[in-house]
Amino acid sequence: MFMSETRHNWTKEEILEIYNKPFMELLYEAATVHRINHDPNVVQVSTLLSIKTGGCSEDCGYCPQAARYHTDIEGNDLMSVQQVKAQALRAKSTGSSRVCMGAAWRNVKDGEEFDQVLEMVRTINKLDMEVCCTLGMVTENQAKRLAEAGLYAYNHNLDSSEEYYKEVISTRGYQDRLDTIDNVRKTNVTVCSGGIIGMGENIEDRAGMLVALSTLNPQPESTPINALVAVEGTPLEDQKPVSIWDMVRMVATTRIVMPETQVRLSAGRTQMTREGQAMCFFAGANSIFAGDKLLTTPNPDVNEDMEMFALLGMKPQKPFTKKVQPQTVEAQDSQLQSLGEKPKWTRPEHTIERNEAAKEKAKTLK
Numbered sequence: 001m002f003m004s005e006t007r008h009n010w011t012k013e014e015i016l017e018i019y020n021k022p023f024m025e026l027l028y029e030a031a032t033v034h035r036i037n038h039d040p041n042v043v044q045v046s047t048l049l050s051i052k053t054g055g056c057s058e059d060c061g062y063c064p065q066a067a068r069y070h071t072d073i074e075g076n077d078l079m080s081v082q083q084v085k086a087q088a089l090r091a092k093s094t095g096s097s098r099v100c101m102g103a104a105w106r107n108v109k110d111g112e113e114f115d116q117v118l119e120m121v122r123t124i125n126k127l128d129m130e131v132c133c134t135l136g137m138v139t140e141n142q143a144k145r146l147a148e149a150g151l152y153a154y155n156h157n158l159d160s161s162e163e164y165y166k167e168v169i170s171t172r173g174y175q176d177r178l179d180t181i182d183n184v185r186k187t188n189v190t191v192c193s194g195g196i197i198g199m200g201e202n203i204e205d206r207a208g209m210l211v212a213l214s215t216l217n218p219q220p221e222s223t224p225i226n227a228l229v230a231v232e233g234t235p236l237e238d239q240k241p242v243s244i245w246d247m248v249r250m251v252a253t254t255r256i257v258m259p260e261t262q263v264r265l266s267a268g269r270t271q272m273t274r275e276g277q278a279m280c281f282f283a284g285a286n287s288i289f290a291g292d293k294l295l296t297t298p299n300p301d302v303n304e305d306m307e308m309f310a311l312l313g314m315k316p317q318k319p320f321t322k323k324v325q326p327q328t329v330e331a332q333d334s335q336l337q338s339l340g341e342k343p344k345w346t347r348p349e350h351t352i353e354r355n356e357a358a359k360e361k362a363k364t365l366k
């Protein structure tokens, strides 16, 4: 008998036991849980849009957008609402039901730029597409203002286990991430939260991340599983690409412990074959990021993805299949105002040797 009810009390030991099952057993169990909870021939297609690129104050060891490292990316100021609308229409015409707007910010700051993002949310929701934002940490008031504008989802990843998080990022703590997720949960915006594998973490850390995500109640409505894209100049530039077997195991385990979530095959698909991706879909992945770019790094071409779906007999998911479309309140009718808060997000600032080394190297190159 396979479990398919949603449990919020998974232990690390139980999750490790699932992750380490014989491969075929794991795949069969995950595929079974998947079929009980989802249409296995439907895949969500979400287009990523980097609305504000580079120049970020944080020290995330994986991220090419951190200002302190020397990477080749081209930084950009906040995009205009018209530019975003044009990109969203393009995404819609190529089969996307969702647009995910990412900003290289530590946290949201009230002011003109946030007001502009709220206008982007209103504009895309009015195109009848699901709108997701990933803007860093948010307060409860900011989450409520995003909800009022018509935001469907907020992405905020836990990225790894609490223990390994400290080896990757020193400019904020794990609890800050959990607090932001909590703030989003106080609204009707859905939660998108997952992480990255291939950063040098061990299997216990992968299981630890899944404990943290699956014991949230409710669990996140979507969970991106990213394979690290090792970018030159970042502290993690020398990490070996994660093996497809690890990716499939991670996807399958996520599917089993979070039966209802949409598991998104996220960064790292350019390194995967179609056969590898098909195994991930069989193991319970039912969402992808589409578009020839993720935020700053390459992603498969959307036409190639559509060919792959045709080959597999899979169809793009329609918008608002899982939850009704939120209403948009116009700026002039808003009941909510900026509170001018000064939130107390932490800055542990402990030393991470490889982050320090990458920062020092950047100084000599800049």
Ligand code: SAM
Pocket (backbone or CB within 6 Å): 062, 063, 064, 102, 103, 104, 105, 106, 134, 135, 136, 137, 155, 156, 157, 159, 195, 196, 226, 227, 228, 229, 230, 231, 267, 295
């Ligand atoms: N600045 C916001 C934040 O950190 O929450 C939002 C944007 S940030 C780029 C969103 C997520 O992208 C990160 O949490 C991380 O999981 C993922 N990411 C960033 N760089 C990556 C890389 N090189 N490989 C894989 N995933 C990456």
Ligand code: DTB
Pocket (backbone or CB within 6 Å): 048, 064, 065, 100, 102, 134, 155, 157, 194, 195, 224, 225, 226, 229, 266, 267, 293, 294, 295, 296, 297, 298
């Ligand atoms: C997520 O989990 N992955 C996306 C999205 N959420 C914002 C970002 C992947 C970024 C990969 C590196 C880059 O392109 O800069």
Ligand code: SF4
Pocket (backbone or CB within 6 Å): 056, 057, 058, 059, 060, 063, 064, 065, 066, 103, 104, 105, 106, 136
């Ligand atoms: Fe900034 Fe987000 Fe990149 Fe961290 S992951 S450096 S917070 S853009």
